[in-house]
Amino acid sequence: MAMHDEEVHPTYDVGIWVNTPFFGGALEELFNTAWKDFEPAHKKLK
Numbered sequence: 001m002a003m004h005d006e007e008v009h010p011t012y013d014v015g016i017w018v019n020t021p022f023f024g025g026a027l028e029e030l031f032n033t034a035w036k037d038f039e040p041a042h043k044k045l046k
Helices: 021-036 041-045
Strands: none
Touching: none
16 A cells, blocks of 8 residues: 555555556566465464
8 A cells, every 4th residue: 555554544545556567577576486485374274
């Protein structure tokens, strides 16, 4: 989010839409890096 939740009323939420191959590729790389380090949920829930 672009604004702090505790300082701005919820009706003033803002989203930012970005549609570029570079940004999409960067997000994909971040997701894949984080995904490989996740532990299965059943291990965390026990």
